[in-house]
Amino acid sequence: MKEDVALLACGSYAFEEVKQAVDEQFRLLSLDGLLHDGMEVLVKPNLIMRSAPEAAAVTHPTVVAAVACWLREHGANVTIADSPGGVYNPTVLRAIYRGTGYQAMAEEYGFLLNTDCSYEEVKNPGGTLCHEFPIIAPALRAELIVDVAKLKTHCMTMLSGTVKNMFGAVPGLMKPELHCRFPQKPEFCEMLVDLCSMLRPSICVLDGVTAMEGNGPTGGRPRHVGVLLAGRNPFAVDCAGARLIGMDPASIPLLAAGMRRGLCPGEGDIRVLGGDPARFAVPDFLQPESKTSDFIDRLPRFLRPLASKVTTPIPKIRESACVGCGRCAESCPQHTITIENHVAKIHYQHCIRCYCCHEMCPMQAIDIKRFSLFRL
Numbered sequence: 001m002k003e004d005v006a007l008l009a010c011g012s013y014a015f016e017e018v019k020q021a022v023d024e025q026f027r028l029l030s031l032d033g034l035l036h037d038g039m040e041v042l043v044k045p046n047l048i049m050r051s052a053p054e055a056a057a058v059t060h061p062t063v064v065a066a067v068a069c070w071l072r073e074h075g076a077n078v079t080i081a082d083s084p085g086g087v088y089n090p091t092v093l094r095a096i097y098r099g100t101g102y103q104a105m106a107e108e109y110g111f112l113l114n115t116d117c118s119y120e121e122v123k124n125p126g127g128t129l130c131h132e133f134p135i136i137a138p139a140l141r142a143e144l145i146v147d148v149a150k151l152k153t154h155c156m157t158m159l160s161g162t163v164k165n166m167f168g169a170v171p172g173l174m175k176p177e178l179h180c181r182f183p184q185k186p187e188f189c190e191m192l193v194d195l196c197s198m199l200r201p202s203i204c205v206l207d208g209v210t211a212m213e214g215n216g217p218t219g220g221r222p223r224h225v226g227v228l229l230a231g232r233n234p235f236a237v238d239c240a241g242a243r244l245i246g247m248d249p250a251s252i253p254l255l256a257a258g259m260r261r262g263l264c265p266g267e268g269d270i271r272v273l274g275g276d277p278a279r280f281a282v283p284d285f286l287q288p289e290s291k292t293s294d295f296i297d298r299l300p301r302f303l304r305p306l307a308s309k310v311t312t313p314i315p316k317i318r319e320s321a322c323v324g325c326g327r328c329a330e331s332c333p334q335h336t337i338t339i340e341n342h343v344a345k346i347h348y349q350h351c352i353r354c355y356c357c358h359e360m361c362p363m364q365a366i367d368i369k370r371f372s373l374f375r376l
Contacts, residue, residue, distance in 0.1 A: 003236035003265045003270050004028075004231055004270075005240040007227060007229050008275055009280070013060050023070060024274065026070055028273045029231065029273070040079070041078050042080075043146045044139070044165065046059045046217075048168075050084075050096045050099035050362070056150065057152070057212060059148050060150075060209065065105050068109065069109060078112065079114055081114030083170065083172050086173065088171045088173065093115055114138045116138065119171045120134070120137070120140060124195075129182070129187060130181075133169075135199075136171050145200070147203070149162040149165035150207050151208035151229075153212060153216040153217075153286070153287060155368055156185060156353075156354055156355050157185070157252070158251070159252045161234070161238035161242070163234045163235060163238050163255070164254060176333035179352070183334075186257070189253040192254055193263065196234055197261075204233070206230070207228065208228060209226060211285075214286040214288060214289075216288060217359055219361075225244065229241055233263075233265070236264070249267075290353075290355065290368050317365060322363065324344065325362065326339050327360045327362060328356075333354060336348070
């Protein structure tokens with residue numbers, strides 16, 4: 001049975017244009033049957049950090065507003081919630097809501113932005129690798145989760161889409177703990193698949209009007225793609241999004257893990273509704289500098305660990321741009337970063353190349369350097 005993904009053109013973030021596209025996507029997918037009057041629904045955007053919508057690091061607030069309006073029109077009670085990286089408390093959340101345009105959006109359209117920062121440990125008996133997760137309260141209260149992600153490249157997982165977006169249900173500084181428990185990319189991606197499978201978002205939307213290319217999820221650059229994607233299966237939506245930007249889903253560890261479990265459909269098992277993907281394809285979409293080559297897999301097994309260590313890019317701080325704010329040190333799961341003379345310094349002996357420091361730097365002062373030689 002094929003998985004349906006609705007793909008529609010959306011050339012700008014004008015509300016009427018976005019709302020029209022969202023309404024048509026949800027009609028094509030027959031999603032109204034999922035809701036009932038008074039249903040408690042969580043809309044989960046990507047609010048990774050305080051960043052202006054035009055920088056393409058966060059899900060654009062207009063897309064969230066259009067989705068939330070459709071839900072309300074169909075009787076749902078809507079809460080908008082995410083746990084960004086770093087400290088998770090009401091003060092930080094309010095600052096992020098203001099800085100991302102969500103506060104203005106919520107005031108204009110009358111939606112509730114979550115400030116409840118409580119969480120609970122939840123058992124995940126069906127998990128392959130991770131059998132318990134700390135989960136933010138709004139996700140636990142919701143009868144249905146709507147996953148509204150941003151189409152971005154990602155220096156660690158290669159793609160940031162609807163599956164990866166569920167990592168925001170883990171509260172702030174507990175994310176580095178999971179990075180520390182699962183430092184290798186394959187295991188980390190397996191953990192993300194466990195998390196997404198446990199939370200089971202029922203409606204998934206991918207904001208590709210303006211995507212992010214290069215060293216995402218925060219250090220890349222905006223790239224207009226002009227499309228919105230939606231579906232019920234987050235893996236299918238991400239596969240369709242990946243192909244638009246010239247990425248083979250099988251080469252993306254997160255989707256490959258889903259394929260092994262039978263959660264992620266193959267290309268022939270996805271039916272695209274509404275638009276021709278070839279019309280929106282961006283084959284020269286810039287990939288992250290951390291993207292690995294498959295030549296390592298062709299080496300003798302005993303050489304692979306050394307080759308991987310030498311060729312895996314490292315985070316490198318540009319001291320001239322660093323302001324010593326400490327966000328990188330705060331987010332580092334291995335605690336390998338110190339602030340010395342008001343400048344961050346990475347101690348590479350224990351660096352696991354998770355790129356959390358690059359991801360959370362508000363000054364974009366951390367680069368990803370390939371084939372760098374350094375002393376351990």
